[in-house]
Amino acid sequence: MTTSGAGKMPVPMGGLAFWESAVHRLDESLLSPLPPFSRLERTQIRTILDKASCRSFAAGTAVFQEDEKAERFFLLLDGTIRVVKITLDGEQVTSLHIPSGQLFGIAQALGRETYPATAVAASEILVLSWPASLWQTFVATYPGFASETYKTIGNRVTEMNTRIIEMSTKHVEQRIARALLRLINQSGTRTPEGIEISFPITRQDVSEMTATTLHTVSRLLSAWEKDGLVSSKRKKIVVCDPHRLAVLGET
Amino acid sequence: MTTSGAGKMPVPMGGLAFWESAVHRLDESLLSPLPPFSRLERTQIRTILDKASCRSFAAGTAVFQEDEKAERFFLLLDGTIRVVKITLDGEQVTSLHIPSGQLFGIAQALGRETYPATAVAASEILVLSWPASLWQTFVATYPGFASETYKTIGNRVTEMNTRIIEMSTKHVEQRIARALLRLINQSGTRTPEGIEISFPITRQDVSEMTATTLHTVSRLLSAWEKDGLVSSKRKKIVVCDPHRLAVLGET
DNA sequence: CGCGAACGTTGCGCAAGATCAACCTTTTCC
DNA sequence: GGAAAAGGTTGATCTTGCGCAACGTTCGCG
Numbered sequence: 330m331t332t333s334g335a336g337k338m339p340v341p342m343g344g345l346a347f348w349e350s351a352v353h354r355l356d357e358s359l360l361s362p363l364p365p366f367s368r369l370e371r372t373q374i375r376t377i378l379d380k381a382s383c384r385s386f387a388a389g390t391a392v393f394q395e396d397e398k399a400e401r402f403f404l405l406l407d408g409t410i411r412v413v414k415i416t417l418d419g420e421q422v423t424s425l426h427i428p429s430g431q432l433f434g435i436a437q438a439l440g441r442e443t444y445p446a447t448a449v450a451a452s453e454i455l456v457l458s459w460p461a462s463l464w465q466t467f468v469a470t471y472p473g474f475a476s477e478t479y480k481t482i483g484n485r486v487t488e489m490n491t492r493i494i495e496m497s498t499k500h501v502e503q504r505i506a507r508a509l510l511r512l513i514n515q516s517g518t519r520t521p522e523g524i525e526i527s528f529p530i531t532r533q534d535v536s537e538m539t540a541t542t543l544h545t546v547s548r549l550l551s552a553w554e555k556d557g558l559v560s561s562k563r564k565k566i567v568v569c570d571p572h573r574l575a576v577l578g579e580t
Numbered sequence: 581m582t583t584s585g586a587g588k589m590p591v592p593m594g595g596l597a598f599w600e601s602a603v604h605r606l607d608e609s610l611l612s613p614l615p616p617f618s619r620l621e622r623t624q625i626r627t628i629l630d631k632a633s634c635r636s637f638a639a640g641t642a643v644f645q646e647d648e649k650a651e652r653f654f655l656l657l658d659g660t661i662r663v664v665k666i667t668l669d670g671e672q673v674t675s676l677h678i679p680s681g682q683l684f685g686i687a688q689a690l691g692r693e694t695y696p697a698t699a700v701a702a703s704e705i706l707v708l709s710w711p712a713s714l715w716q717t718f719v720a721t722y723p724g725f726a727s728e729t730y731k732t733i734g735n736r737v738t739e740m741n742t743r744i745i746e747m748s749t750k751h752v753e754q755r756i757a758r759a760l761l762r763l764i765n766q767s768g769t770r771t772p773e774g775i776e777i778s779f780p781i782t783r784q785d786v787s788e789m790t791a792t793t794l795h796t797v798s799r800l801l802s803a804w805e806k807d808g809l810v811s812s813k814r815k816k817i818v819v820c821d822p823h824r825l826a827v828l829g830e831t
Numbered sequence: 832c833g834c835g836a837a838c839g840t841t842g843c844g845c846a847a848g849a850t851c852a853a854c855c856t857t858t859t860c861c
Numbered sequence: 862g863g864a865a866a867a868g869g870t871t872g873a874t875c876t877t878g879c880g881c882a883a884c885g886t887t888c889g890c891g
Contacts, residue, residue: 414745418831422748424741439734440727445741476691482733483690489740490675490696494665496747497673497791501878531838540748545878547840563838563887580669752848782868793849798870814857814868833891840885849877855870861863 355383355457359406363430364480368473377467381457388529392434392448392456399436399444401458405429408454409516409528412446413537423538425488426451428515431481437464438478452528496540499578504539505549506578509559513568522560523569531564606634606708610657614681615731619724628718632708639780643685643699643707650687650695652709656680659705660767660779663697664788674789676739677702679766682732688715689729703779747791750829755790756800757829760810764819773811774820782815 357374360366366374383406386392392403395414410433412425424446427433436444459467468475488511495504509526517524532546539546550566553559558574560567568574608625611617617625634657637643643654646665661684663676675697678684687695710718719726739762746755760777768775783797790797801817804810809825811818819825 414741416745416749418749420749422745424744436734438730439737440731441734445734445738479689480691482737483687483692483696486690486733486737486740487696489737489744490665492744493675493740493747494667494673496744497788498667498669498671532840533838537748542879543839544841544880547838548878551840783870784868794869795850795871796848798868799848802870834889836887836889838885838887840883842882843880845878845880847877847879848875850875851873853870853872856868858867859865861865 355381360404363404364477365404365432365474366471367477369471373471377459377471378457380463381459383455383457385453385455386450388450388452388454390450392450392454393444395445395447396443399434399442400461401434402432402437402461402464403434403448404432404457406455406457409451410454411449411451411534413449414446421537422540423534424492425485426512426515426538429454432478434458435464435478435482437461438482451530451534501539501541501545502549503578503580505535505541505546506574508535508538509566509568510571510574510578512566513571517568520567523567524571525565525567529564530566535566606632611655614655615728616655616683616725617722618728620722624722628710628722629708631714632710634706634708636704636706637701639701639703639705641701643701643705644695646696646698647694650685650693651712652685653683653688653712653715654685654699655683655708657706657708660702661705662700662702662785664700665697672788673791674785675743676736677763677766677789680705683729685709686715686729686733688712689733702781702785752790752792752796753800754829754831756786756792756797757825759786759789760817760819761822761825761829763817764822768819771818774818775822776816776818780815781817786817 355378357371357378360374360378361369361371366377369377381404382401392410393399393401405427407429409429410427411423412427412433414422414424416422427448433448434444436442439445468478495507499507512526512530513524516527518527519525532543532550535546536543550559550561553574554561558568558570558577560569606629608622608629611625611629612620612622617628620628632655633652643661644650644652656678658680660680661678662674663678663684665673665675667673678699684699685695687693690696719729746758750758763777763781764775767778769778770776783794783801786797787794801810801812804825805812809819809821809828811820
């Protein structure tokens with residue numbers, strides 16, 4: 330049950346700003362299809378973009394840390410975010426993955442002053458961000474922004490609930506199977522072999538999502554590979570037979 | 581890991597309305613100290629109360645069921661609510677306990693049309709409720725209502741996160757210890773012996789909160805009783821030495 | 832190019848805790 | 862008041878998957 334020792338380096342904070350507000354380059358069409366902005370006019374989106382900072386983070390770096398003052402909120406333009414908590418004794422637990430197109434770091438929407446967890450770039454990522462002080466304005470001014478945000482939160486609550494239930498009632502094998510399926514649903518890429526998880530992911534990462542050890546994940550993945558269910562290289566997992574994997578994850 | 585079989589009867593829906601809107605009896609002072617209403621005037625609270633229905637539910641009955649259409653939202657005036665999810669194969673998992681004074685069944689705040697889980701009365705309870713259509717009005721009209729609601733949600737998210745981390749990193753003994761501590765914090769009653777959980781709770785209930793079996797809970801509780809840590813009768817648990825229990829729950 | 836770090840694999844033994852089973856106690860309800 | 866149901870205890874056994882350990886492989890960097 331206990332995830333094995335330290336394992337991972339302390340998450341480093343992202344480096345200094347690279348592209349700080351080179352935002353005039355960004356087109357309105359980037360935001361317009363995204364739920365929080367879908368009901369807005371082009372001009373409104375322009376206004377929003379003009380207030381945003383844009384920045385990239387290298388894989389493995391943190392956008393913000395748990396308990397840090399929530400001075401900005403973010404939108405993930407590209408890549409995937411891993412939301413992790415770190416326990417007193419240094420173990421990491423991944424509570425959530427956030428695919429591109431979603432808001433994150435929205436402590437304001439939960440009535441918090443600090444971020445509830447650390448956001449780590451799973452791959453190289455591109456994010457927009459706004460100062461927290463604009464949150465109220467956005468909620469009040471832009472129709473659909475608030476409601477879509479709360480839907481996002483609702484979905485995350487649902488996902489957390491699902492994890493609690495899985496950990497309570499499923500065996501390790503089933504949890505891992507389901508975790509992989511969730512990942513390819515959220516951010517899978519079609520390949521000739523099957524559906525690939527579109528960001529680098531280690532056995533350790535998977536173990537942190539499923540409350541087990543990298544050893545167990547490794548064994549399982551090896552067994553599944555022999556069986557033609559998955560195919561995995563270093564930091565790469567391809568699900569070849571999602572259906573059979575889903576069957577494994579049932580009951 | 582897998583919680584033992586059926587165990588509990590399917591949660592019955594609460595009976596027919598007993599006190600449907602005998603609300604004129606209720607005093608404004610009931611709501612005024614509660615966070616969602618704390619910034620409101622007496623007259624505003626009166627208006628809110630006039631629109632509410634009041635009702636009691638017997639212990640073990642459901643106020644609403646998972647996936648039911650969310651036609652009302654609720655305030656728990658007295659008692660404790662157990663929020664449970666039921667898996668396909670009939671196992672129950674408790675995700676949360678809600679103490680009196682809090683809103684619940686607030687699917688609207690999560691952008692949902694249906695309730696995400698079942699709310700079961702842990703003891704006899706008293707609830708106010710309003711039609712979902714009033715949600716928007718409340719949020720728009722009453723200052724502090726929205727922000728306090730989102731704080732509540734934030735707290736619940738935090739609590740769920742805590743559970744995920746505990747299940748990922750702690751052993752059964754520690755999880756149970758912490759679960760008991762959380763319960764006495766939320767709804768404990770001082771007694772000469774120690775602090776008592778102020779609603780009836782079975783070993784099975786505890787096992788559903790901690791992802792174990794009632795057997796393991798029973799053994800642990802027996803051991804702790806011998807040790808003077810707790811004292812328990814049928815459906816009753818008193819924590820005699822919270823401090824030592826907290827130590828048990830660490831690391 | 833070669834070394835070290837990060838990542839991955841695999842075998843073995845052991846312990847935590849689930850499962851099975853039997854039995855007891857208290858409550859409920861006809 | 863007595864049977865049945867709900868709740869609780871406790872022992873014996875069995876399985877999962879963790880801990881530890883040793884080793885292989887790939888990658889990145891000086």
